[in-house]
Amino acid sequence: MSMEFLDGNTILYSAAFGLMLIGIGGIVISNHLMRIIFGIALLEAGANLLLLLSTYHEGASAPIIVDGIIPAMMADPVPQALVLTAIVIGVGILALALSLAIRVQRAYGTLDMREVRLRLEQEICDEAGIEMPSSSEKPAEVIKTPVNSVVQQESGS
Amino acid sequence: MRRFTAALFLIGLGVMIAAIYQHMDFSNTALNAGQAINSVAAQETGAANFVTSVVLAYRGIDTLLELTILFTAAMIGGMVLGKRRVDAPRDPDAGFILRTGADLLFPLLLVVGLYIILHGHLTPGGGFQGGVILASAFFLPLLARPGSSINQDVISIVEGLAGATFILIGLLAMSEGYEFLSPLFDKGELGALISAGSLPVLYLAVGIKVGSELAGLLAHLAEAEAVD
């Protein structure tokens, strides 16, 4: 079997797309807040690689002049500068996400997003003085609030 | 059920990306901006590293905004984490090897960080990379001696001065009749340490600002109260 379909570009692009897919998968499937942050970091890494690959030419040299010799073809410096800034901003976002995760743990005692969402809805319902819907996963079978409160809501809005 | 739908979504996304990839054109991917910058950057900015000239000269305002984003993230991180309670339990003391190693590494990390910052216009490297190394140099003593702490007031003063230097150089260029943050001073000889006009000064400001911001952020995270 020939390996011709595996040229350099395909390998590099598959790395970028693979990282992005795994990151999105982690964000979508996982329930743990820490895994979601890991997924964001992976997604960001893949996006950075894709941005750099968008102007990559085989045979180009790095955009730096050494000893006054100017190479015939140099890599594009604009996406490189973009990715440089993106990585640094990424670490800022990461630090912010991690400190928010620490705050979530302090407030709710858990990092499982299903539990956090449940507690959040409970708090909102308590504040509003209404009863919590029986389940957020499946549609409520019976509307538990009395009919007149629904009428009130409609007339109020 | 949720996992199944998520897996289905991912497979669909993968197929879509593969389909797009098959029709991508690899023969003509160069941006015109990059070609233009590569041909004139050495004469216009005097920096041998073209990425540096893009970061500081052609897209200097972007770098300024990026520093603002980093500053905001560090500030909000500090605000969210809050101050440590006085009676919070201390971490156990570090061992002899970690303390001695930290003392030995501190000057080396400072030298390497400053070297990378000051050679940013000649070789790969610059303010961001060197700044991270400076931040880790100032964070090491915190790991080795859990009781000690970084003075956050000094950090904010250093950070403010570095940011002000960056903006002042930009305004200086405006007062000379150029655009904001355009390169100033004598270009010098290409490849010499003192060359490229104001770019090394700008990168030094960036490095000190990034270093102090990240050191402050790391200190905040390290001092946050442990759960267990």
Add this chain to the structure above:
Amino acid sequence: MEVVVLIVVIVMLLSAVAVMLFKDFLAALAAMTVVSLGLSFLFVVVRAPDVAMTEAAIGAGLSSLLFALALRRLGLWRSQ
């Protein structure tokens, strides 16, 4: 050269899957660092030494430190 790139890419993608599958968060963090180091190698391959340096210093170094500090504060240092 392409064989080396292929090996690095495979290791990277396997570690990226491992980040999502490992129960132990410290092991997931180690796998994340492998991804960052492989990525910085790929940046060198696509002729971006500046970005490779940034990724090695920030992605592999500082991010891992941030994650490790956060894991310790969240009590996830050991697997439950």
